[in-house]
Amino acid sequence: MCKRFVSIWFRYLVTDWFALRKPQLRNTAFVLCTPSHGRMVVTAANALAEAQGIQSGMVLADARAIVPGLQVLDDKPELIDKLLRRIAEWCIRFTPFAAIDPPGGIILDVSGCSYLWGGDEPYLNDIINRLKSRGYTVRAAIADTIGTAWATSRYGLSFIIHPGQQSKALLSLPTAALRLDADTIDHLHKLGLRQIKDFIGMPRSALRRRFGNLIIMRLNQALGLEEEIIQTVQPIEPFSERLPCLEPIVTATGIEIALQRLLEVLCQRLQKEQKGLRVANFKCYRVDGRIIQIQIATNSPSHNVKHLIKLFEIKLPSIEPDLGIELFVLEAPTVEDHASSQQKLWEAMWGLDNNQLSELIDRLAGKVGLNSIRRFLPEEHYWPERSIKQASSLHEQKTSEWKLDRPRPMQLLTTPENIDVTAPVPDYPPMNFRYKGKIHKIIKADGPERIEQEWWIQEGQHRDYYAVEDEEGCRYWLFRSGHYDEEYKWFIHGFFA
Amino acid sequence: MNTTKAHTIEQLRKDILPLQGFKPVAGDSGFDGGLGFIKQAFPGASFPLAAIHEFFCTGEEDVSASAGFIAGIVSAIMRKGGVTLWICSSQMIFPPALKAFGIEPDKIIFIYLQKEKEILWAMEEALKCEGLAAVIAQTQEISFTASRRFQLAVEQSRVTGFIIRRNPRNLATTCVTRWKITPLSTNTENDLPGLGVPRWNVELLKVRNGTPGNWQLEWAKGRFRHVYKLASINSEGQRKTG
The missing domain is CATH 3.30.70.270 (Reverse transcriptase/Diguanylate cyclase domain)
Structure with missing residues (x-):
């Protein structure tokens, strides 16, 4: 040319x-x-x-x-x-x-x-x-x-x-x-x-x-x-599409049509080259010279027009057309290989690598932020707060097994709460404890399970954990921080199922 | 004469069920969620999948008990594979504990949301997605409209939803079942000191087209077990620990 x-x-x-x-x-x-x-x-x-x-x-x-x-x-x-x-x-x-x-x-x-x-x-x-x-x-x-x-x-x-x-x-x-x-x-x-x-x-x-x-x-x-x-x-950007408009666009419907057209062309191209986008920018060039941009990101490479439109839809209302938009540009700065896989018709349940699941997560993340979506993997630590780690992606595999040998509570307080306790002799579980103004009389108890601080991570007192059951049958996870003869404190840390 | 009448009524009941949103799927009938003979309380003697189940709680203890009970049922659903979404407002659920109820904790995706409105929105989005094993949400209030939207969503997608509600005010919802799970005193073998396996009082307050009931269950060796003899609360006080 x-x-x-x-x-x-x-x-x-x-x-x-x-x-x-x-x-x-x-x-x-x-x-x-x-x-x-x-x-x-x-x-x-x-x-x-x-x-x-x-x-x-x-x-x-x-x-x-x-x-x-x-x-x-x-x-x-x-x-x-x-x-x-x-x-x-x-x-x-x-x-x-x-x-x-x-x-x-x-x-x-x-x-x-x-x-x-x-x-x-x-x-x-x-x-x-x-x-x-x-x-x-x-x-x-x-x-x-x-x-x-x-x-x-x-x-x-x-x-x-x-x-x-x-x-x-x-x-x-x-x-x-x-x-x-x-x-x-x-x-x-x-x-x-x-x-x-x-x-x-x-x-x-x-x-x-x-x-x-x-x-x-x-x-x-x-x-x-x-x-x-x-x-x-x-x-x-190697993957970008443009749509100039003869008349400035001012309506939401107009913007949606523009986005749809650009996505269709871009996704067709991505599909042909067996790629999928991870990040996409939608730029609107306004008549007054300003550029307005919205961005979406996906969990796994995608060239699914329907899905990407849904992600953009959440953010479209933030575009102010003002006097009108005369040029739309859609860019895909981050693109990854994505061979279109055949979905199994008879697969009733999804695994973690399912396309639709990552699309659902994308939709949720688009509205509430990726920060609030978490998946956990086991970590080789006994200290309860450190025994799980956040997975970086949906596909990250666990490197160790989930431990079953010790009882762990269904709900764990993010920070242990101080409680008043009556306890008889050292290393015995408490007889009763007061939590949120209510006195719980302890009938049965298991323990102690001593968990030491990992000195290479954090200095501090060890914890002696007790699983206890009160007279109503409710089960709690309590611990004493520190030795009996020194300064010590009692805490409640969790609720068993 | 009597037998034919009973037969007709039985047939009519069966015909009504699909009209009310119960569409038995091949392979689903007879599914008990691991609950054993409790399934007789449900319509068609099978645990209602593709339905919304509500759990009423008062304190953290009840929430934990309900979460354990739900985890037991979900593990039976997840045996076929699949992923579960757990939507809650605080980071309280401790994933390693789910392993004891037969769930791979890394197959659960937690979504932490602050606003009730967002929780309901996320729940509806998730329920619309075919192929999820279950969706569990913790929220206090849910309006009648929202519960109806959930019901319509699950009828389409065949996903099972669980809602844990603490101190709820609005009782008018379209849920299929309503439960109350409270912890019960545990029992150890041969009265050894220490704690036994988790044990609950399971109250089925409401079940559409079924018969409500009350049972005592415990979770032992990876399955629900019925308790016929309640542990007597030891009056002599604290026992020696192990």
């Missing part, structure tokens, strides 16, 4: 931005300046100031001499980069590949995009008109190569270079249109080579010998003999 690029040039990027911030500046000549070597130097001048002969690089005093009523503002360093990046991100509505080209330029890779607007001309006009309506002075050109688009946007007269026409378009342009450094341009001018057609026909070896490698590279790039790579402002 033939490549197409758009180069956008902001003639007065920074001064336009200042004029947008302060509308009273629109009709006055003003410059931006910054201190350099003990004097103020003009870094940018607006169109009115330039018309009166002020150029960037001038000393401010000279500029004031030319235009007495000149407005002077402090320049903000790094503003250009920030502005360009913001505009480039906004330009993603025209193409996914947008790159900044400082100073004052943006390059878009628009291969295969313009047909959506009905051709190169309406496409380019739309870009220019939209940027102009935002208040920027822009020139933009479309061509087969970045070099030609750049040259024509700055120096050309016609802005649409049809496929294969780049060498013809370049001929009448000045040498500076080739993106060369000032020294080389100066050198060329001294030799009388003012336009590209003056030297484009010369042998390459002669050019290289006199002007270095750069001029050859730039020529080749402009003509399309050498490929040029651009660094896009937003990395392109």
Whole structure:
């Protein structure tokens, strides 16, 4: 497929931005300046100031001499980069590949995009008109190569270079249109080579010998003999789908339809490549330039449209369309291999690796958070609080067996609660205990089961556990922390079934 | 004459059952949930799967007893495989104890939710999913509407639901059975000191199309066992421990 690029040039990027911030500046000549070597130097001048002969690089005093009523503002360093990046991100509505080209330029890779607007001309006009309506002075050109688009946007007269026409378009342009450094341009001018057609026909070896490698590279790039790579402002996800809308979408139904369509296309592709997504981002590009994003995550790779829509549905109400959404993008940043397995028809009960179970968990997690969903595996510790660990996934297997040798209570208090106890002699279970204001008389008891602290994890007293039964038949798990002859305390820790 | 009448009534009863949401599935009939002859109390003499069972509790002791009893039944259901969801508001259930009731604790997925509304929502979502062995929820209140939604969900999905309710106020629900499990004093062999196996007083307060009853059960050697002779509470006080 033939490549197409758009180069956008902001003639007065920074001064336009200042004029947008302060509308009273629109009709006055003003410059931006910054201190350099003990004097103020003009870094940018607006169109009115330039018309009166002020150029960037001038000393401010000279500029004031030319235009007495000149407005002077402090320049903000790094503003250009920030502005360009913001505009480039906004330009993603025209193409996914947008790159900044400082100073004052943006390059878009628009291969295969313009047909959506009905051709190169309406496409380019739309870009220019939209940027102009935002208040920027822009020139933009479309061509087969970045070099030609750049040259024509700055120096050309016609802005649409049809496929294969780049060498013809370049001929009448000045040498500076080739993106060369000032020294080389100066050198060329001294030799009388003012336009590209003056030297484009010369042998390459002669050019290289006199002007270095750069001029050859730039020529080749402009003509399309050498490929040029651009660094896009937003990395392109390999699995992403876009849906531009002719009319801005403002209704919930519209958003749902967009999501459904994008998911169908993306899932079809995932299925074809035997992949499933783990994380998906749904981005809405609003008319006012904001991007709204919702994200879902799944437990196991999935390319099931119905399921993914259900996950998104919980979060869809958080999208505010405001004045309207003009572009929807669905991305799958995390993708894993997922061979579509055949479900057994006769399998009445699920195991842990069942698709539907992980879909149910995804749905619950989407609403209440994955934190509240837990599964436990045995851990090789006697200390009750440490005898279980949380499984990291539905598929994690236990590494040791669940222990059955000691009685464990059905319910365990997360923190043991202090109780008052009457106990006869050391190592005997208590005779009665008071818990929540009620006195329980102990009839039967088992124990003690001593559990020592694991000193390599935590220092502290050991516990002597007793399983006791009161006169009503209720069974409790009590323990004494510490030795009898030292300081000790009684606690209740659980309730047996 | 009399026998034909009785036969007709029996036949009519059988015809009414499916209309009320009991759809016996091949292989399910005669399933007793490990409860032995208690199954005679249930409609069609089989433990109602694909139904909602309610358990009333007053204190933590009752909750533990109910949880143990439910674990015993669920282990019988899970013998065919499957996963159980346990939805509760506090992290109290101690998974290793479930092993004693014949459940692999790692086959249980716990969902901890604070709000009652969320618990009911999660329960309904889970009950709609065919293929789960059982769903157990701990919540205080459940409205009539919510219980009806559960009933409709299980009729579709054939999942069995258990709800443990502490000090409930609303008694008007569409549950199929309503139980009250309280702990009973245990008995050891030959009156040895120490505690015996878990023992409960099982009250079946309500059962739709069945006969309520009261039994004493204990959990021994991986199954329910009927207790005919209650342990006498030892009046001479505390015994020596082992």
